[in-house]
Amino acid sequence: MEKEKIDKKDHILDVAEKVFAEKGFDGASTRLISGEAGVNMAMLNYYFGSKEGLFLAIFERRIASFQKILLGIGNDEESSSWGKLEKYLDSYVDKVVNNNCFHVMLHREISKTKKTELTDKITNIIMQNVIVFRNILTGGIKNGEFNNTCDIDMIVATVFGTKNYVVNTPHIASLLLGYDVQDMTAQEELLKPRLKAYMKGLLKAYLVN
Amino acid sequence: MEKEKIDKKDHILDVAEKVFAEKGFDGASTRLISGEAGVNMAMLNYYFGSKEGLFLAIFERRIASFQKILLGIGNDEESSSWGKLEKYLDSYVDKVVNNNCFHVMLHREISKTKKTELTDKITNIIMQNVIVFRNILTGGIKNGEFNNTCDIDMIVATVFGTKNYVVNTPHIASLLLGYDVQDMTAQEELLKPRLKAYMKGLLKAYLVN
DNA sequence: CAAAACTAATCAATCGTTTGATTAGTTTAA
DNA sequence: TTAAACTAATCAAACGATTGATTAGTTTTG
Secondary structure: OHHHHHHHHHHHHHHHHHHHHHHOOOOOOHHHHHHHHOOOOHHHHHHHOOHHHHHHHHHHHHHHHHHHHHHHHOOOOOOOHHHHHHHHHHHHHHHHHHOHHHHHHHHHHHOOOOOOHHHHHHHHHHHHHHHHHHHHHHHHHHOOOOOOOOOHHHHHHHHHHHHHHHHHOHHHHHHHHOOOOOOHHHHHHHHHHHHHHHHHHHHHHHHOO | OHHHHHHHHHHHHHHHHHHHHHHHHHHOOHHHHHHHHOOOHHHHHHHHOOHHHHHHHHHHHHHHHHHHHHHHHHOOOOOOHHHHHHHHHHHHHHHHHHOHHHHHHHHHHHOOOOOOHHHHHHHHHHHHHHHHHHHHHHHHHHOOOOOOOOOHHHHHHHHHHHHHHHHHOHHHHHHHHOOOOOOHHHHHHHHHHHHHHHHHHHHHHHHOO
16 A cells, blocks of 8 residues: 555654664665664665665655745744743754754754765854844844843854753763753653753843843 | 874864764765865774764864863852852853864764664763763752752753854754844853843743842 | 875675565456 | 456666775885
């Protein structure tokens, strides 16, 4: 059936995303991916053409759902700038922690110094996300809610950078925070609320003074 | 000459650091590294034992010089905790921006979610540096300089994470900050002072209140 | 000369990919 | 209806290329 074919491709993408996050592109062999997914090695090439094709397919799938979420956040006219900021942080932390495997992959790719077609694509997608958050900050300065001596662009780097450090360097973050940040229960009960509360406290101290 | 041997090893380390930063550990072949360095392939094993030995030698060289600076800061009994923190931030930003190739390489390896012998070694090395900074913060809380409601461990993540975001995602950071963060002149005249001033302002607002 | 430094050639292992064969299910045709 | 023709999915096996590492032999150095 058509349905089963799509499910199987999706299953391969799920597994491959995890393995790429674990080992990196070159460190993840097609044998390992197909083995983990429980499919014959040749199926990767049959479905995705090549290893790179599989890699790109992971991005296309996530990016498609990624953009839908973004549009809804910035357009909330009723709440204050601080309210918007809290909303943004909440949904951002949730989304990023839930898809941490993909974000590990993504960040490793945009940390490449050389420009490629893929890094350009990713950069554009991320910048859309950045601009939404940045607009909330500039809006807060214009209406007087936020301190106008703040370095807005650096705050963006702090929010995304702090997230990256906690989510993308799991071994260090686990030692630092005192629990396994890769454990799903810990993520839900400890990491998410702590990260949200901390970021709000940090930004409140810096922005509202 | 003994001098030449050391210089040659150092040259290989320089080249390997750059290639590892561009391609990652698995993506950088020993043939490519030796070719770029202009030495026979077997020399890598002759000097460093193995590819992993070469990789670790890069770390040992950078970490060795960095730890000397760190120890001097932590043991400075005369200055206040805030003074120590400012000192740390200044030397940390300088060091990190200057050696950005190394830090890109470091962060890419440590972002691998699966534990390996290599990630364990890197984690231990990084944690030593993390703890020095962390001790400054806990010291400041104990002597009453810093607000005791602060999330110390998250601040560590913020400092290292903000740095990573600015230094390790050059395409995004350049768009965000308005200048090419990979350009050495811009790094010296714009990026470094801005990053230092911002971090101090951010931490002061959060810690001292 | 003896030890250290260096090289070209070669090793087994693993890589991503391709192959020809087989299965199961659907469509066509008489 | 039923047998033949066709298609997509799947498989084990093998491909040539490349990997990190090692060998045996040569050159350099003190």
